[in-house]
Amino acid sequence: MKKPVQLILLLITCFRLTAQMAVTMPGDFEKSEGLILTWNNQEEFNLATVQIITSVQQQTIPIWILYQSDPVPMDTAEISLFLISHGATVENVHFIPAQYQGNWIRNYGPIMGYGVFDQDLERFIYDAGYAYNYPPEDDSIPAQLAHYWHWPLAEIPLELDAGNLLNDGLKRGFSTKRVLEMNPLLSEIDIKNMLKEKYNLNDWVFLETLEHSDGGDGNRLDGFMLVLDFETILISEYPDTLPDYEVLEYNISTLQNFTNAFSRPYTIFRVPAPPMADGTFTTSQQGEMRTYTNALILNNQVLVPSYGLPWYDSVARAVFKEAMPGYQITMVDASALTPEYGAIRSLSAVIPQSHYLRIEHRKITGPQPYQPDVQVTCISKAGELVESMWMYYRVNSDTNYTKTPIYLVCPEHFGVIEGLAEDDTVHYYLEANSTSATTTYPLSAPDGNFTFWFDVVSEIDLTEKFNTSFVFPNPGNGMIRFQLSDKMNQAEMRLYTLNGQLLFETSVTNNQPVNIKRFVSPGVYLVRLNTKDKEEVIKLIIY
Missing domain, CATH: 2.60.40.3080 (Immunoglobulin-like)
Structure with missing residues (x-):
């Protein structure tokens, strides 16, 4: 029987929740509909591209491969044959003729989000400048793709490298101070305000660059950091003998001074950075920066760079599995990529789902004060009608989840897990359904979930x-x-x-x-x- 308060709240249910912001920029960890890759004249890069394709094809999402159309067009039949001969299929693979020179589509490619155009919330592409020491063809890729897909195109009047842009999806964006160097005619506060406005965030943080180990002139943030969800950040860990060790630890102390959108400190995981093939670490800006944070999160899967180093690779896998429970962790050889100052994230770009739908939730994990009934709160945001939300939970060794409703009341939705004992351990996840889309939080559900328990130790x-x-x-x-x-x-x-x-x-x-x-x-x-x-x-x- 429903409790009286629940019946009352049902009478004030919000039947429609739309995104109130003109712009929403999803984080790396949010639901994606497709993947963009490039085809190059360097076989080692194409082999890595094949690894990415074979790793994600079980998701049956569209994979878009850019191929060079000028001066001599590439042969898509030859590309298809290369894919097939190396274990991939061409199912769901689409080819886009384009003009570009660089390998790193993440850095110069489209910055994609949701915006209100013609009264509807739809996907669009931001076009920032990429002319700072980079080929002009690469700078034109956002406009080329917007034209190809017939997407709206909006401008960011800054020189930006998207490998140097991360955000937590709700409150804060992050870059290294390289972005200040790329825009020397603007003040730090001007650049900060511009990024906050364009991303519709409350804050933007500029972290110190790693001048002695950051892989070329890019000094990109994804070389040592990755945002895993609304509340969690992964950061590389360096030996204390390296010249950038103190700088990296200073960046961590900076992040520890901030709270996330749920007014809690960010949870920070560390992953040891691997050495080069000879066992040493680079100590110069132009050296090879091996990293595990330059990983690709694609729905319920994470593609993590690997280097044929059993200890480091296994520790990286363990850290990702701990930080992202239930996600499929796939190691992809990046040994040929890092000498060119990039890895798996740099080689790819993700396309957000066509219909905006998000669950914002302050997750409940770890030891909690005992209470027999636990209320779980969240917010759904969408560009169309949110028809239903559900919470799935299981207790202790139960193998099947119990399904219970999330009540779509304003200003905050809630569901209740009832009748818990002091020695119970609870696993749960959330699901939202709109007119045209479905999503879960975490995206790894049902294999992944949030876990909490009651214990005297708490x-x-x-x-x-x-x-x-x-x-x-x-x-x-x-x-x-x-x-x-x-x-x-x-x-x-x-x-x-x-x-x-x-x-x-x-x-x-x-x-x-x-x-x-x-x-x-x-x-x-x-x-x-x-x-x-x-x-x-x-x-x-x-x-």
């Missing part, structure tokens, strides 16, 4: 927070050390599972080795450090 706040102590190596194999904060000469260390089970405890001092191998298997754990006056909780990944 009463002592077993949640990761900003720490001044560190455990290293992290990820590690079980032989760890601690770099304690200035206020911690000695601390009590307790090791927990994510479900709050205590595995091991001991006293530790600064830089003391601790062997936890017999207590752990590959996975994610929480380490709590306590002194009389201070407590810190650190996430530890074991590979």
Whole structure:
């Protein structure tokens, strides 16, 4: 039986929610309808393109391949034969004649979003300048594609490299300060305000460039950072011997000063950057920058660069699986790409779904204060009628999800998970259905979901927070050390599972080795450090 308050709220249900903004720019992690790639005269790039195509073809989405139409047109039959001979099919593959020179369609290609044109919310293309040390043909690609697809074209009067543009989808955009160098006649505040206006965001942050390891003159943000969802950011981790180590850590401290659209600090995951083939790391701007953050998120799949380095590649896979539960993680060889200052994200661009539909949700994860009925809130935004929303949840070892409605009340929708016990672990995801589209959050559902639990441990706040102590190596194999904060000469260390089970405890001092191998298997754990006056909780990944 529905509770009386739910019946009352049903009477004030909002039957239609449309995007209130004139412009919406989706994040990397939002639903996509297609993929854009380019065909080149360099076989190593085309082999990487084939890997991308074969990796995503099970999604049955359109794949658009740009081929050079001038001065000597490429033969699409030869391209098709190359694809087939290397294990791909040409099903859902479409060819677009275009004029371009560069390999990195992400950097010079279309910046796509949703805008109001002729009273309707529809997809459009932003055309920014790309003439700063780059071929003019590349600069014209956004206009060429807008003309080919008959999409509206809007201008951003700035010189921009889209590999240097990330956003969280709701509140904030990010770039390195390279964008300031590309627009020397404008002030930082002018550039910031322009980007905020064009992306319809509240803030734009300029992070420090990595002058000694950022792969060429681009100094692009996606070389060391990727936004994984509305609340989560992935950042590379460098050895502390590299000249850009301090700069990268400074960027992290900058990000830790901000809150996301849900007024919480961003969750930041770290992934160790891999060395070059000879085992060393670049220390110059023109060196080879190997990275895992230059990854392509395409609906429920993530294509992650790989380099034939078993330890680094396996750790990267583990980090992505932890940060993006349920997503299909596909490793794609990028060894031939990084010497040219790019990787998988640089080689591709995604096309947003034709009908705008989004679920904005402050996810509930980890240990929570116990309550028998948990209310889950969200907002749906769409360019047309939102017909229904549902929450799917399962408890403990249940294999089947229970479906319960999300009530489309204003200003915030809600659903309720009822009758929970103190020792329950809950897995859930959300679904929205509009007149023409369906989406879930997370996009990896039902394989992926958000997980929370109740446990007595939650009463002592077993949640990761900003720490001044560190455990290293992290990820590690079980032989760890601690770099304690200035206020911690000695601390009590307790090791927990994510479900709050205590595995091991001991006293530790600064830089003391601790062997936890017999207590752990590959996975994610929480380490709590306590002194009389201070407590810190650190996430530890074991590979």
